[in-house]
Structure formats: C-alpha cells, structure tokens
Amino acid sequence: MSTDFLNVARLESGRSQFQVEAFSPGILLNDCFQLILSQxxxxxxxxxIEIPVDLPDIQGDCDKIKQAVINLLSNAIKYTPKGGKILLKAESYPEVIHIIVKDTGIGIPEKYRNRLFSKFFRVPGSERHAQGTGLGLSIIKRIIEGHGGEIDFKSETDIGTTFTIHLPISA
Ligand SMILES: Nc1ncnc2c1ncn2[C@@H]1O[C@H](COP(=O)(O)OP(=O)(O)O)[C@@H](O)[C@H]1O
Ligand SMILES: [Mg+2]
Structure with missing residues (x-):
C-alpha cells in the first residue's frame, strides 16, 4: 500500500502529530474487529474477540492506534492459512492495557525475529502468502512507542504468533 510509505515518512519527519484525546479502547477494538471480520x-x-467490560478510557490518538490494531489484524489474516483462528483480546492492568492479536498462522522463524520491526523487512517466502511492503510493523512500533507504550510478540513456526501492545492509560 502506498499509504504505508506516506505514513512512515510522516512519522519519521515528526510531521505526524498525535491528536490526543480520551477514548474507549473497547469501542475502538470492536470497530477494528468489525472492519476486518468479513475479509x-x-x-x-x-x-x-474478548474485551473486558470494565476497560478504562485511554489518552491517545484514537485513529493512529486504530491503524496499528488493524495492521496487526491484517497481518494475522495474511499469514494464517484457511481454517485458522484469530483472536483479538484486551486485558486491563492498573496503569496499562494490553491489546493482544493472536493467530494460528505460519509463525515467524526464530532467526528472523530480531529484524521483524525493521523497515521493509519481510520474512523470506512471505510473498507466497500475501503481498506487502514490510512497513506495517515499523509503523505500528512507532505509533505505540509514540504513546509511551511497547509492542512485543511470541511466535512458533507453523503454530502461530501473538502480538501484544502494552499501552499506558494516560499517554
Ligand atoms: N502474524 C504474522 N504471522 C507470521 N508472520 C508475520 C506476521 N506478521 C508479520 N509477519 C512477518 O513480518 C513481516 C513484516 O510485517 P509487516 O511490516 O506488516 O509487512 P507486510 O505485511 O507488508 O509484509 C511480514 O512480511 C511477515 O514476514
Ligand atoms: Mg503488514
């Protein structure tokens, strides 16, 4: 997607300002889920989808976080073969929430895991499963770190991958 290139350029130049406001992460996650479901x-x-009812509001850029979550979900779709499962989940902690995107897809071989968030990096052979630019995860990481959060993942080849966003409640 050419919008990936624009997004990464804006985020890098600092021209992309976050529009911070209070929003309900539960509503945001349900919106993301509805957007990808038919695909x-x-x-x-x-x-x-598993969202606790008592999630606190978050201070942050709702649209950017939505973009990050949709990107993770779209990766889960791209890299999970037919018949697989995708779970979008949230967990609430005293000062952070966790947003978890879990799939039962192809997984990420151990030797590539340290390069996964690098710009333009794609695991060799990914093109057999889906098209891509290799920019999505680098954009997601910038958005989440720009909110004072973190993103990490666990993966097992041919078993699946789980990405977890740790997002502070107040940015
Ligand atoms: N859920 C996933 N399961 C397996 N591999 C993944 C997953 N998400 C990302 N990857 C790997 O990480 C690479 C980088 O992801 P991303 O930056 O979103 O690029 P793109 O989706 O454009 O290929 C992908 O090309 C793929 O090799
Ligand atoms: Mg992607």
Missing amino acids: AEEKGLFCN
Missing part, C-alpha cells in the same frame, strides 16, 4: 471469514478464518 477474514471470506478467507475461511475463525475470528473471536
């Missing part, structure tokens, strides 16, 4: 189901994936 996932068309591919023959089973999708679930």
Whole structure:
C-alpha cells in the first residue's frame, strides 16, 4: 500500500502529530474487529474477540492506534492459512492495557525475529502468502512507542504468533 510509505515518512519527519484525546479502547477494538471480520471469514478464518467490560478510557490518538490494531489484524489474516483462528483480546492492568492479536498462522522463524520491526523487512517466502511492503510493523512500533507504550510478540513456526501492545492509560 502506498499509504504505508506516506505514513512512515510522516512519522519519521515528526510531521505526524498525535491528536490526543480520551477514548474507549473497547469501542475502538470492536470497530477494528468489525472492519476486518468479513475479509477474514471470506478467507475461511475463525475470528473471536474478548474485551473486558470494565476497560478504562485511554489518552491517545484514537485513529493512529486504530491503524496499528488493524495492521496487526491484517497481518494475522495474511499469514494464517484457511481454517485458522484469530483472536483479538484486551486485558486491563492498573496503569496499562494490553491489546493482544493472536493467530494460528505460519509463525515467524526464530532467526528472523530480531529484524521483524525493521523497515521493509519481510520474512523470506512471505510473498507466497500475501503481498506487502514490510512497513506495517515499523509503523505500528512507532505509533505505540509514540504513546509511551511497547509492542512485543511470541511466535512458533507453523503454530502461530501473538502480538501484544502494552499501552499506558494516560499517554
Ligand atoms: N502474524 C504474522 N504471522 C507470521 N508472520 C508475520 C506476521 N506478521 C508479520 N509477519 C512477518 O513480518 C513481516 C513484516 O510485517 P509487516 O511490516 O506488516 O509487512 P507486510 O505485511 O507488508 O509484509 C511480514 O512480511 C511477515 O514476514
Ligand atoms: Mg503488514
């Protein structure tokens, strides 16, 4: 997507300012889920969402965080073969929330894990599963770190991958 290039350029130049406001992460996550659901189901994936009812409001740029979550979900769809499962989940802690995107897809081989968030990096062979620029994860990382948060993942080849965003409640 050419918008990936624009987004990464804006984020790098500092021209992309965050529009900080209070928002409900539960509503945001439900919106993201609804946006990707038909695409996932068309591919023959089973999708679930688990959001606690008592999630606190977050201070941050709602649109940017939405972009990050949709990107993770779209990766989960791209790199999970038919019949697989995708779970979008949130957990609440005293000062952070966790946003978790879990899939039962192809996984990420151990030797590539330290390069995963690098600009333009794609695991060799990814093009067999889906097209991409290799920019999505670098954009997501910038957005989350720009909010004082962190992103990490666990993965097992042919078992699946789980990305976790740690987002402070007040940016
Ligand atoms: N959920 C996932 N399962 C397996 N591999 C993934 C997943 N998400 C990302 N990857 C790997 O990380 C690479 C970088 O991801 P990303 O920056 O979003 O690029 P893109 O989706 O454009 O290929 C992907 O090309 C793929 O090799
Ligand atoms: Mg991507």
